[in-house]
Amino acid sequence: MxxxxxxxxxxxxxxxxxxxxxxxxxxxxxxxxxxxxxxxxxxxxxxxxxxxxxxxxxxxxxxxFSIAEIREIMNMYKEPPGEEGQLRLLIRRINEKRLELEQKRIDIDLTIRELDHAEEQSLARLAELGVGT
Amino acid sequence: MxxxxxxxxxxxxxxxxxxxxxxxxxxxxxxxxxxxxxxxxxxxxxxxxxxxxxxxxxxxxxxxFSIAEIREIMNMYKEPPGEEGQLRLLIRRINEKRLELEQKRIDIDLTIRELDHAEEQSLARLAELGVGT
DNA sequence: TCAGATATTTACGTAAAAGTCAATTATTTG
DNA sequence: CAAATAATTGACTTTTACGTAAATATCTGA
CATH class of the missing domain: 1.10.1660.10 (Multidrug-efflux Transporter Regulator; Chain: A; Domain 2)
Known part of the structure; x- marks a missing residue:
């Protein structure tokens, strides 16, 4: 089956x-x-x-990610190579990509926090206007 | 001072x-x-x-993000506009950007998880080789 | 003072990632 | 079965984000 x-x-x-x-x-x-x-x-x-x-x-x-990078990542998901050197290289590359992704996550969190702040400013400004009406 | x-x-x-x-x-x-x-x-x-x-x-x-998008986000951090319609528009845009960023975070987490899996496979393969030596 | 380093402007070039258009070739359907 | 609909290939174009080169200016230490 x-x-x-x-x-x-x-x-x-x-x-x-x-x-x-x-x-x-x-x-x-x-x-x-x-x-x-x-x-x-x-x-x-x-x-x-x-x-x-x-x-x-x-x-x-x-x-x-560029097409080339996407291709590279895709290749990481295929059957791992049989040769030890190649395997160790692959593992290094995987860890590099993970670090890159973790940096991106940090960047995202920072940016979201800044957006939150910008929104607060706007909401406060809006409240002022509301009060003034 | x-x-x-x-x-x-x-x-x-x-x-x-x-x-x-x-x-x-x-x-x-x-x-x-x-x-x-x-x-x-x-x-x-x-x-x-x-x-x-x-x-x-x-x-x-x-x-x-492209240069145009970066410029757009930067503009969100300036003094909020005084006019109500503009303010509401800004707040909408901020929320759209936040959603985009949150999607990116989901994408990152998925990708990291896949990389973790790929690494496990490789480590397992490496262990096999080690045992065989 | 002058050689070497650093900066600037202008202009053309380029790689990546598609968009657009034209000419053909199935497919299907009323 | 003719006409609309969908798909294919190939060539050329466009946009973005810089790279590269040439000519000129400025500064700086020996």
């Missing part, structure tokens, strides 16, 4: 609608080797795995 | 060294109106406030 499939295939336009991106963008990611939809004739058919990869790409983009 | 100044001015090259960016980059941000160093003759002199703004820009960049 194999794992149940949610849905077999998606068309390109289904994905453009779901994620709010253009066909050009999706084809661009394919050219870059980030997704590998199968073909029926010339037409692309996207499997659940392609859809998941697409979500991953968009997440990376939201975090400001 | 005014607040104490840490250091009066920074030169452009001091800032390139401190932040690891080029002079071109700093001048570009000035052209974009994000920083406004004063001049002695033609030479730029950067005040502490310019330095802080630079730090803010770089933080924004790490989070994947």
């Amino acid at each position: 194999t794992a149940p499939q949610k849905r077999e295939f998606h068309t390109i336009s289904e994905l453009t609608k779901e994620f709010g991106i253009s066909t050009r963008t999706i084809r661009f990611y394919e050219d870059e080797g980030l997704i590998k939809p199968v073909r029926r004739g010339r037409t692309r058919l996207f499997r659940p795995t392609d859809r998941r990869r697409l979500m991953f790409i968009l997440r990376g983009k939201r975090l400001g | 005014t607040a104490p100044q840490k250091r009066e001015f920074h030169t452009i090259s001091e800032l390139t060294k401190e932040f690891g960016i080029s002079t071109r980059t700093i001048r570009f941000y000035e052209d974009e109106g994000l920083i406004k160093p004063v001049r002695r003759g033609r030479t730029r002199l950067f005040r502490p406030t310019d330095r802080r703004r630079l730090m803010f820009i770089l933080r924004g960049k790490r989070l994947g």
